[in-house]
Amino acid sequence: MDYDLTEQQQDIIDLAYQLGQQKVKPVREHYDQTEEFPWPIMEEIRKSDLFGVYVPEGYGGLGGGTTELVLVTEQLSRACGGIALAVAASALCGIPVLLFGTPEQRKKWLPDLASGKRLGAFTITEPGAGSDATATKTTAKLDGDDYVLNGTKNFCSSGNAAELYCLFASTNPKRGARGISAFVVEKGTPGFSFGKKEHKMGIRASWTYDLVFNNCRIPKKNLLYKEGYGLFVAQNTFDCSRPESALRRWASRKARSMRPWPTSACASSSARRSRASRPSST
Numbered sequence: 507m508d509y510d511l512t513e514q515q516q517d518i519i520d521l522a523y524q525l526g527q528q529k530v531k532p533v534r535e536h537y538d539q540t541e542e543f544p545w546p547i548m549e550e551i552r553k554s555d556l557f558g559v560y561v562p563e564g565y566g567g568l569g570g571g572t573t574e575l576v577l578v579t580e581q582l583s584r585a586c587g588g589i590a591l592a593v594a595a596s597a598l599c600g601i602p603v604l605l606f607g608t609p610e611q612r613k614k615w616l617p618d619l620a621s622g623k624r625l626g627a628f629t630i631t632e633p634g635a636g637s638d639a640t641a642t643k644t645t646a647k648l649d650g651d652d653y654v655l656n657g658t659k660n661f662c663s664s665g666n667a668a669e670l671y672c673l674f675a676s677t678n679p680k681r682g683a684r685g686i687s688a689f690v691v692e693k694g695t696p697g698f699s700f701g702k703k704e705h706k707m708g709i710r711a712s713w714t715y716d717l718v719f720n721n722c723r724i725p726k727k728n729l730l731y732k733e734g735y736g737l738f739v740a741q742n743t744f745d746c747s748r749p750e751s752a753l754r755r756w757a758s759r760k761a762r763s764m765r766p767w768p769t770s771a772c773a774s775s776s777a778r779r780s781r782a783s784r785p786s787s788t
């Protein structure tokens with residue numbers, strides 16, 4: 507088995523490293539101090555095709571997986587952990603859609619997440635349900651062709667900056683952990699609003715918000731997989747995202763002691779263009 511990085515993975519490292527050092531590093535202090543959301547940097551990441559490295563090509567991504575996502579956020583974290591978290595949070599919405607979405611759901615949401623046109627977020631935590639996600643109190647009650655959401659989520663990374671949210675709510679509170687289901691909720695849905703913003707001690711370029719659902723109606727077809735399988739969806743998502751999460755934190759801490767990454771001479775400004783410009787190996 508070949509454990510070496512592929513040429514495309516090396517290109518992704520080079521590109522994310524350069525973006526981090528050239529575009530993120532000079533402005534990271536500004537975003538950390540002001541807590542503004544780093545929209546201009548999001549635009550740079552979009553232009554570089556780095557939001558969708560883990561998304562199949564058929565949905566507008568680069569066709570990689572967990573490894574490619576790790577490589578991007580690791581390199582961005584070397585410049586700013588908060589900015590890298592926006593890419594990671596968006597993937598936390600894309601991954602469950604990719605793993606459990608129907609072909610229609612994938613077609614509807616993945617291209618925007620892959621291109622970075624819309625940022626994603628993942629919202630499972632509640633004031634009384636942190637480590638113990640089975641204590642989820644937010645409810646999703648089926649009413650005709652809609653689910654009606656009620657409850658409050660907290661600590662949602664990318665909070666008000668995101669536009670698509672993978673949300674977990676109980677469709678059957680009597681069943682406890684087996685009553686929790688996963689949904690996609692779009693920003694702007696009536697009854698969905700934002701509560702307080704957390705003012706953190708670090709990674710302040712990342713927005714962390716409470717989300718409030720007050721009789722928020724979402725179409726029944728926004729259910730991901732099956733009713734009662736929400737924690738299964740969450741655990742499988744974490745299986746794909748935890749390597750990224752670990753490397754992101756490690757890279758942020760180690761950044762000061764790391765030497766410059768050896769970039770290849772042919773690094774392009776887009777992972778897609780870079781790959782396209784390489785001669786085919788076949």
Ligand SMILES: Cc1cc2nc3c(=O)[nH]c(=O)nc-3n(C[C@H](O)[C@H](O)[C@H](O)COP(=O)(O)OP(=O)(O)OC[C@H]3O[C@@H](n4cnc5c(N)ncnc54)[C@H](O)[C@@H]3O)c2cc1C
Pocket residue numbers: 595627628629630631633635636637638660661662663664706714
């Ligand atoms: C910056 C930031 C961003 C976040 N982003 C998101 C996000 O995008 N989406 C989202 O859904 N959530 C997010 N979270 C929430 C995060 O996932 C929770 O903070 C985490 O699940 C822990 O929950 P809690 O804070 O309620 O702590 P608690 O669950 O109350 O835990 C407090 C402490 O007790 C310990 N503990 C808990 N249970 C046990 C036990 N049974 N045995 C021994 N020790 C235990 C924990 O390890 C911890 O040290 C974010 C949090 C932060 C700080």
